Amino acid sequence: MPQSTDTQPLRVPRPPTSDPPWVRRGLIALAVLFLASFVLLPLVLVFAEALRHGLGAFVDALVEPDALAAIRLTLLVAAIAIPANLVFGVAAAWAIAKFQFPGKQILITLIDLPFSVSPVVAGLIYLLMFGAQGWLGPWLDEHDIQIVFAVPGIVLATIFVTFPFIARELIPLMAEQGSDDEQAALSLGASGWRTFIAVTLPNIRWALLYGVLLCTARAMGEFGAVSILSGHIRGLTNTLPLHVEILYNEYNFAAAFAVASLLALLALVTLGLKSALEWRLDSERGAAGRRE
Amino acid sequence: MDTRSVSTPRWRRRRVLPGFGLTLGYTLTWLALIVLIPLAGVFLKAAELGWSGLWAVWTDARVLAALKLSFGTALAAAAFNAVMGTLVAWVLVRYRFPGRRLLDAMIDLPFALPTAVAGIALTALYSGNGWIGRWLEPYGIKVAYAPLGIVVALVFIGLPFVVRSVQPVLSEASVELEEAAASLGASRWQTALRVNLPTLAPSILTGFALAFARAVGEYGSVIFIAGNIPYVSEIAPLLIVIKLEEFDYPAATAVAAAMLLLAFALLLAINLLQAWSMRHRAAVH
Amino acid sequence: MDIRIENLCKRFGNTHALDQVNLSLQSGELVALLGPSGSGKTTLLRSIAGLEFPDSGRILFNGNDALHLTVQQRRIGFVFQHYALFAHMNVLDNVAFGLRCKPRRERMSRAAMREHAQALLDTVQLSELGQRYPHQLSGGQRQRVALARAMAIDPTLLLLDEPFGALDAKVRGELRAWLRRIHDETGYTTLFVTHDQEEAIELADRIVVFNQGHIEQVGTPDEVYDQPCNAFVFDFLGRGNRIHGEFSADGFIPRGTELRLPARHAAGEGHILVRPHDYSLADAGQGLNGRVRSRRRIGGRITLELDVEHQPEVIELDLPYDLGPSAPQNGEHIGVVPTRYHVLD
Numbered sequence: 001m002p003q004s005t006d007t008q009p010l011r012v013p014r015p016p017t018s019d020p021p022w023v024r025r026g027l028i029a030l031a032v033l034f035l036a037s038f039v040l041l042p043l044v045l046v047f048a049e050a051l052r053h054g055l056g057a058f059v060d061a062l063v064e065p066d067a068l069a070a071i072r073l074t075l076l077v078a079a080i081a082i083p084a085n086l087v088f089g090v091a092a093a094w095a096i097a098k099f100q101f102p103g104k105q106i107l108i109t110l111i112d113l114p115f116s117v118s119p120v121v122a123g124l125i126y127l128l129m130f131g132a133q134g135w136l137g138p139w140l141d142e143h144d145i146q147i148v149f150a151v152p153g154i155v156l157a158t159i160f161v162t163f164p165f166i167a168r169e170l171i172p173l174m175a176e177q178g179s180d181d182e183q184a185a186l187s188l189g190a191s192g193w194r195t196f197i198a199v200t201l202p203n204i205r206w207a208l209l210y211g212v213l214l215c216t217a218r219a220m221g222e223f224g225a226v227s228i229l230s231g232h233i234r235g236l237t238n239t240l241p242l243h244v245e246i247l248y249n250e251y252n253f254a255a256a257f258a259v260a261s262l263l264a265l266l267a268l269v270t271l272g273l274k275s276a277l278e279w280r281l282d283s284e285r286g287a288a289g290r291r292e
Numbered sequence: 293m294d295t296r297s298v299s300t301p302r303w304r305r306r307r308v309l310p311g312f313g314l315t316l317g318y319t320l321t322w323l324a325l326i327v328l329i330p331l332a333g334v335f336l337k338a339a340e341l342g343w344s345g346l347w348a349v350w351t352d353a354r355v356l357a358a359l360k361l362s363f364g365t366a367l368a369a370a371a372f373n374a375v376m377g378t379l380v381a382w383v384l385v386r387y388r389f390p391g392r393r394l395l396d397a398m399i400d401l402p403f404a405l406p407t408a409v410a411g412i413a414l415t416a417l418y419s420g421n422g423w424i425g426r427w428l429e430p431y432g433i434k435v436a437y438a439p440l441g442i443v444v445a446l447v448f449i450g451l452p453f454v455v456r457s458v459q460p461v462l463s464e465a466s467v468e469l470e471e472a473a474a475s476l477g478a479s480r481w482q483t484a485l486r487v488n489l490p491t492l493a494p495s496i497l498t499g500f501a502l503a504f505a506r507a508v509g510e511y512g513s514v515i516f517i518a519g520n521i522p523y524v525s526e527i528a529p530l531l532i533v534i535k536l537e538e539f540d541y542p543a544a545t546a547v548a549a550a551m552l553l554l555a556f557a558l559l560l561a562i563n564l565l566q567a568w569s570m571r572h573r574a575a576v577h
Numbered sequence: 578m579d580i581r582i583e584n585l586c587k588r589f590g591n592t593h594a595l596d597q598v599n600l601s602l603q604s605g606e607l608v609a610l611l612g613p614s615g616s617g618k619t620t621l622l623r624s625i626a627g628l629e630f631p632d633s634g635r636i637l638f639n640g641n642d643a644l645h646l647t648v649q650q651r652r653i654g655f656v657f658q659h660y661a662l663f664a665h666m667n668v669l670d671n672v673a674f675g676l677r678c679k680p681r682r683e684r685m686s687r688a689a690m691r692e693h694a695q696a697l698l699d700t701v702q703l704s705e706l707g708q709r710y711p712h713q714l715s716g717g718q719r720q721r722v723a724l725a726r727a728m729a730i731d732p733t734l735l736l737l738d739e740p741f742g743a744l745d746a747k748v749r750g751e752l753r754a755w756l757r758r759i760h761d762e763t764g765y766t767t768l769f770v771t772h773d774q775e776e777a778i779e780l781a782d783r784i785v786v787f788n789q790g791h792i793e794q795v796g797t798p799d800e801v802y803d804q805p806c807n808a809f810v811f812d813f814l815g816r817g818n819r820i821h822g823e824f825s826a827d828g829f830i831p832r833g834t835e836l837r838l839p840a841r842h843a844a845g846e847g848h849i850l851v852r853p854h855d856y857s858l859a860d861a862g863q864g865l866n867g868r869v870r871s872r873r874r875i876g877g878r879i880t881l882e883l884d885v886e887h888q889p890e891v892i893e894l895d896l897p898y899d900l901g902p903s904a905p906q907n908g909e910h911i912g913v914v915p916t917r918y919h920v921l922d
Contacts, residue, residue, distance in 0.1 A: 099307060119511050127536065271397055471657070
């Protein structure tokens with residue numbers, strides 16, 4: 001009876017596109033080692049050092065008046081910078097994605113410029129404009145307006161470094177989506193504003209949120225640019241990152257890490273929301289691409 | 293009455309969607325006020341020095357040392373990231389292991405974490421009695437307060453760029469190419485070297501360039517771990533800050549101008565790279 | 578090299594991609610694996626190549642077990658459906674790739690490799706295109722490069738996975754003829770997968786008809802076309818109709834006629850299978866009576882569609898084109914009689 005009574009599994013070689021186990025394990029080990037020493041351990045260390053002297057000391061460091069002031073200032077700056085860039089981002093994306101005009105690519109590159117500028121230089125440029133020796137310096141002095149070494153300067157620097165975030169999230173998405181939906185709305189009698197609010201906004205909400213998220217994370221964490229324009233006046237012109245620096249330079253490590261852990265926590269929340277939104281965004285882009 | 297429509301000049305052509313003038317105008321105005329004019333200010337101020345003045349600053353020993361240090365450490369860090377980033381991308385895309393998702397999410401931490409936090413954390417980690425530093429100390433490897441520390445910080449900063457550049461290309465890559473190579477007699481190693489790597493080369497290069505551009509101007513994560521000793525471990529952005537504190541605005545501006553020129557050159561290179569790789573990858577399906 | 582496949586089984590989840598497949602191939606044959614999508618033909622091809630591994634069964638190359646060999650060791654030339662050319666290498670380097678991968682002892686010199694690759698390009702008639710890159714070639718040209726590349730390693734066996742599927746009709750026709758020529762010149766044992774019966778019939782020495790993981794029939798193109806072993810093979814290999822009627826000891830009587838067609842089958846209701854070109858015209862009233870509902874001329878034949886009394890299906894009938902104007906017109910009533918038919922279940 002020609003029946004196969006082969007009950008043992010066949011001894012076959014490895015599938016052709018897979019690597020030998022020792023290669024796999026070795027590479028995984030190497031990758032984990034690399035990520036652990038450069039990413040994971042620093043993160044863990046922040047929290048470990050923050051809690052080194054116990055929960056009590058941790059909380060004390062955070063509710064200390066200068067720390068609270070730093071928190072308030074950071075939030076204030078973010079609350080101004082983000083909406084400013086939001087308006088800009090939406091306007092720029094609308095102009096670029098829905099219309100044809102010469103020089104579009106150049107405009108996009110210019111909007112991306114702040115990304116390639118060193119934070120210190122970003123601070124410097126406003127110092128040159130509004131500082132005592134700057135162009136508008138004397139005029140500001142006359143009118144008793146303080147921009148550099150004060151909150152307005154910090155806000156400006158933050159706006160600069162977070163400038164492109166929202167625009168560059170919206171532009172590709174809105175370009176892919178085209179203007180069909182808007183044209184349909186217009187043909188039905190909707191006004192421009194109504195079209196924007198009822199048709200465009202819902203289509204871009206996840207990309208918008210994503211851009212706002214990145215913008216927020218960067219706005220709250222910016223150090224170099226703000227450092228130049230801040231007066232480093234404790235309790236007045238120190239954002240959270242600057243406060244960390246001050247504490248650290250005073251060798252008050254526990255407090256420095258305590259405040260730093262707050263920022264690290266913010267970073268982790270950002271990462272979590274980012275992953276969730278990325279998943280959302282991918283399905284949006286997929287849907288946009290499938291439209292005829 | 294002539295009811296024929298008059299041909300409208302191009303700039304007056306009516307657009308279907310409203311708001312073009314408003315949004316473009318606002319965009320250009322805001323862009324100019326926040327970005328273009330201030331940046332131009334740097335070059336104008338630098339120009340006040342004249343070419344000889346600029347040259348004098350740029351070739352000053354301390355400035356040169358700082359620029360070379362910023363450039364050199366950024367290059368080293370970006371190169372290290374190019375290798376390790378490709379490896380990490382390969383591992384994340386090709387292999388399954390517990391904790392892979394978590395690791396994948398962690399890659400973006402350098403994007404999200406404030407640079408000052410990264411700075412003090414890395415310093416604590418790699419200093420003589422830090423968790424990692426204490427293992428390296430006996431071998432005489434000094435990371436914190438030395439140029440090596442700068443490289444470590446810049447590796448952290450640039451880590452996501454290569455990984456996130458390579459990952460999509462790797463996951464899109466058709467497994468058929470590897471099967472074809474295997475059917476022609478190539479071992480796994482030969483396949484990786486001759487088929488996978490060339491396919492990934494443009495994205496690795498792009499990631500490298502992005503990491504490099506970011507690292508050159510980095511400040512917050514570096515100044516804690518570097519020794520900040522002039523001529524030895526002082527980066528260019530720090531030099532700018534020091535010059536500003538000394539009220540030597542011309543010198544600060546000159547160094548800033550140099551850094552801006554370098555940044556723009558890199559930006560151009562990256563754009564060209566991306567355009568070239570788009571063309572080269574014309575669908576071969 | 579001859580190949581023997583014994584009781585091959587492979588499951589993907591709950592589907593049997595291969596279900597007790599047995600097959601023998603002789604050296605130098607050009608064999609087609611024909612069947613609908615998902616019938617298992619590609620799985621068999623890839624199993625022979627070493628790109629898939631069966632759950633049980635044996636594959637023997639010249640009597641030796643091949644399953645323990647890796648794909649690199651099997652020395653088969655595989656041509657993928659979408660060519661899988663290396664985009665970053667030019668045509669010559671693509672073709673020479675397999676030569677460069679050989680271990681040092683067996684490797685030719687650089688110059689010899691280049692010569693060999695160029696000779697292969699000459700064979701596939703792409704002599705001038707050695708320096709071009711894949712994205713600069715047409716689909717047909719890429720296909721030929723893929724074949725040259727597979728032949729470069731002097732394989733014992735050539736496997737092609739739907740080689741012409743991605744090309745347009747005219748190019749497909751040209752490449753089919755060309756592939757047959759190349760095969761005859763080189764003599765490689767060749768196995769190709771297709772879902773196009775015309776392609777299989779035109780090219781192959783033998784056809785293996787697949788359905789749902791097992792082989793329905795193996796035979797020459799004439800054998801599987803003229804002597805299908807079951808209704809599936811009949812339907813897949815060409816056009817045809819079912820004529821319904823009654824079987825008895827006397828034979829088969831199509832419904833609504835007085836025709837008696839010799840046939841051997843258990844008594845009762847049933848049908849016979851008839852190809853469109855296996856009818857002859859009779860006068861109206863004799864044989865199957867029908868009204869012409871459409872008349873199309875396609876190349877060298879005229880195809881009529883008939884509404885036949887008492888028959889549920891519309892019957893397709895081919896007549897030679899040179900019948901010309903005397904061929905039945907739309908709306909005419911005619912009679913037809915099957916001259917050849919199959920009794921299959």
